Amino acid sequence: MAELLHVSDITAGYGDGPAILDGAHLTVEPGKVHCIIGPNGAGKSTLLKSICGMLTIRKGDVIFRSKRLNGMRPDQILREGICFVPQERALFPKMTVRENLRMGGFIIDDHKELHRRVEEVLERFPMLKAKADEFAGTMSGGQQQTLAMARTLIIKPSIVMLDEPSLGLAPKVIQEMFDIMKTMSAEGITVLLVEQNALMGLKNSDWGVVLDLGSTLFEGPAKEILADPRIQELYLGGKKAAA
Template sequence: MLEIKNINVYYGVIHALKNISLKVQEGEIVTLIGANGAGKTSTLRTISGLVKPSDGSILLDGKEISGINAQEIVKMGISHVPEGRRIFPDMTVLENLELGAFLRRDKAEIKKDMEKVYERFPVLGRRRKQLAGTLSGGEQQMLAMGRALMSRPKIMLLDEPSMGLAPLLVKEIFEIIQDINSQGTTILLVEQNANMALSIAHRAYVLETGSIVLEGPAKELAQSEDIKKAYLGG
């Protein structure tokens, strides 16, 4: 479904991504783990068109997307839930969700999807007229995910969904990610909580200083002594 081939990204003289290659098959949860500054967020931003690679290729369903602007990439079926949520705090919950469907014109289907979001995240339904900036961190994360779902993505890019959340909320967010995946949305997950990420993912890639150093089935990587020492507190 999504294939990245030999992507290089520079920020000025800094070589942020070095010949990154990875694949995400339809229906999978694939996770990228690694330390701060490893290139995880840069990888997602490059896929979604917010950062332009200097070379390499990004294919969605076999079609090259690396030169396409971010708006068109959303239309093609990729939605991005950014690090730090990036909801619009001075707009209501409802208005944030409507913005997720900004590129769509199928009003009846948008209404159905809005109801699905409220079913999945009941708190958003109860607070639809509330300013998004007044929500708790966990509620804002749910809103960011709901907003992304409103574009009807084939694949969702999730950047640090557990950041700053209490352990019980982290568990809930990861259950929601699994539920979204079970309903047919493919997931590419960036997450510092490697234990949680590896527990729900099908496959994983490990990034270090802009390079992929390890890849494989998530359950196997979770048992790797090197991974345990570096990322799992083993």
């Protein structure tokens, strides 16, 4: 299948600081779930931030649908259809669930259309509908993560990038988050996530990317990564854990 997004050996860092990414590459195919794994400080979050325009790319390219994204602002990249949910979820805790969903559509000028989309998303997530007028900050971690993911749907994105969506959630709730991602991908939305729990992330993904020290060591079908003894040893907690 044709690539949707291609990141070719990029170099990027914060401000004038040292390069954090150097030789990071990534292939994203439409409608699949992609999972970036790697140790703490590998540059996983930095890679997502580079794709969505929060960092300057010093070398290499980010190509989305044959268009070069390097140098574009985050809001321009969002308008292209690439939505980023950072690790801290970036909800507005003192705004209601409905208001948070409206904020997700800040690039939509047509108010009626925005209203329609917000109600559509609320219909899709009964839990959010039940809490539509409650402050986001009063909800549980899983409910907040659901809201953060649902909010991306307002702009009908092509790619949703999620940084550690499972962070701080109970195992049962984590599976619910992966199920939402799978539904999104079944509907044609491409998912690119960073996951601390590499095993769980890969088991729920089609494609895996191993990032270490700012560069991509390996990318390929998640099943192949899970079966690779070297990767099992280094990144998946040994053979037994991956069995």
